Amino acid sequence: MFKIFIKNLKLYGYHGVNPEEKSEGQYFVFNVEINILKDSFKGRDDLSETVNYSEAVNVIKEVNASVKFDLIEALAEEISLKTSRLSPLISKVKTRVEKINPPINENLDSVGVEYKLEVKNKYLSSPKEDISPDNNKLDDSENSEFLFRVKKGSDRGYRIIYLSIGTNKGKKMENIKKALYKIYKSDIFSILEVSSIYETEPMYVKNQDNFYNLIVKAAVKSSLNPFVILGYAKNIEYEMGRENQVIKNGPRIIDIDILSIDDIKINSDILKLPHPGLPERNFVLVPLSEIAPDFEINGVNINEFIKQHKFPQKVSKISMDMMII
Secondary structure: OEEEEEEEEEEEEOOOOOHHHHHOOEEEEEEEEEEEOOOOOOOOOOHHHOOOHHHHHHHHHHHHHHOOOOOHHHHHHHHHHHHHOOOOOEEEEEEEEEEOOOOOOOOOOOEEEEEEEEOOOOOOOOOOOOOOOOOOOOOHHHHHHHHHHHHOOOOOOEEEEEEEEEEOOOOHHHHHHHHHHHHHHOOOOEEEEEOOEEEEOOOOOOOOOOEEEEEEEEEEEOOOOHHHHHHHHHHHHHHOOOOOOOOOOOOOOOEEEEEEEOOOOEEOOOOEEOOOOHHHOHHHHHHHHHHOOOOEEOOEEHHHHHHHHOOOOOEEEEEOOOOOO
């Protein structure tokens, strides 16, 4: 019997009984083992004969990003259950979830749980089915062709997403470039357009440095859960050193917000689409209007919306050379 394993996948999540765990979040480490009903692959070098580990990773990311669990026991169980449904070849799933910074004052590396799921599979005696997953990941060599297709209006299973990137801490220009590069090199975003960089006055907390802001227009697969996309964005933030904020809307090394994903509407405590702050944030509206002049805010064209509201916050273009594709 073969075993597929995912080792030490580190994701940011909002699980725990304590209120600060739900609001501030923390890193979790995931280890998953998947037993498949194969004794040998002799003469059958075929993806349909196994389980695609990238699909299993996506399950972990989706479950972690879409729900705030009180108990990591429930989190581990949900991951095991959803992983077991990836293929009739799966006979067992073992999921280990660890908190690496638990809210207790003890000298330890982590705390966690492990859950083992035995799969009673009705397909064991059935003929082999075509269960190969849709694996359309694009490598760098395909990227320019993909972008060209999308820009020409192709609807081959993709949605348009708008991301807002901001920073006012440290080397701001380098922060912007690093975040943009991480988005560009990710598995899920295919960048279509990038706005100029704008220097903007702080809106909510005045006593802090000015921000640098820009907007990214990208394509993502229609099948991708918006909560998984949010997880990718938050992972980029924390990879770059973002910390939990002591002051809400205070200084930050990087901030990546999802503004919209086509016409999807979501209202949860983790993610709201379209972004509820969009109609009041001139630092987002101005760069967005540059690359999406037909975008509408509450049914009004974005440029007309900006004119109507006469926002007091100063927004000044400082750079136009951020295009990296």
